[in-house]
Amino acid sequence: MEFDMVAAALRQDAADVATYARVLTVTLADVLPPGSVTVEYERSLGDRLKGREGHPSRIVVRLGERTLSLTGGHRPVAEVHHEVRGVVLSRDQVSLDVWVQALARELVAQAEADARAAEALRRLVTGA
Template sequence: MVAAALRQDAADVATYARVLTVTLADVLPPGSVEVEYERSLSDRLKGREGHPSRIVVRLGERTLFLAGGGRPVAEIHHEVRGVVLSRDQVTLDVWVQALARELVAQADASARAAEALRRLVAGT
C-alpha cells in the first residue's frame, strides 16, 4: 500500500520532493532527505527556490537518488560508513518499491513514522 501511495501521483521529481519533504520529513531522521533545486535567472531575481531537480534519501545503509529532467533517473546505492559498496540504476517502479521498504523499516522503529505512513496511504 505504501508503494501504491507513493506511485499514484508521482510522475516527476517535484512530486516526490513534495511528498518526502512535506509529508514525511517530520518523521524521518534529520538530514535523511536532501532536495537539490535548479534555479533559473528569473527564480533568482524573484527569490524563488526553483524546481526540484534531484532527491537524495538516506535510510540505513541504502541511499536512493532520483534525478529529474525529461525522464527520471533512479539509482540505489548500498553504503556502509560512507563507502559505496554497490550502485544500481533502476526503474522508477523498483526505486519506489525500495523507498517503500525503507520507509516501512523506519516505521517499524518509530510510532511517528508509522502514523505518517498511515496518513500517506490514506491520502490525508
C-alpha cells in the same frame, strides 16, 4: 503498515521529482530522520532575480545503508546505492518502479521502529 499499500501510495503521488520532493519533505517529514532527505534545485536566472528557490531537480534519501536518488529531466534517473560509513559499495540504476519499491521498503522498516513514523505512513496511505 503493509509494504504494498505504501508502495501504491508513493506510485500514485509521484509523477516527477518535484512531487517526490513534496511527498518526502512535507507528507513524510515525521517518518524520516532529520537530514535524511536532500533536495537539489535548478534555478533559472529569473528564479535567482526574484529570490525563488527554483524547481527540484534531484532528491537524495539516505536511510540506513541505502541511499536512493532520483534525478529529474525528461526521463527521471533513479539509483539505489548501498553505502557503508560513506563508502559506496554498489550503485545500481533502476526503473522508477524498483526505486519506489526500495523507498517503500525503507519507509516501512522505519515505521516499524517508530510509532510517529507509522502514523505518518498511515496518513500517506489513507490520504488523510
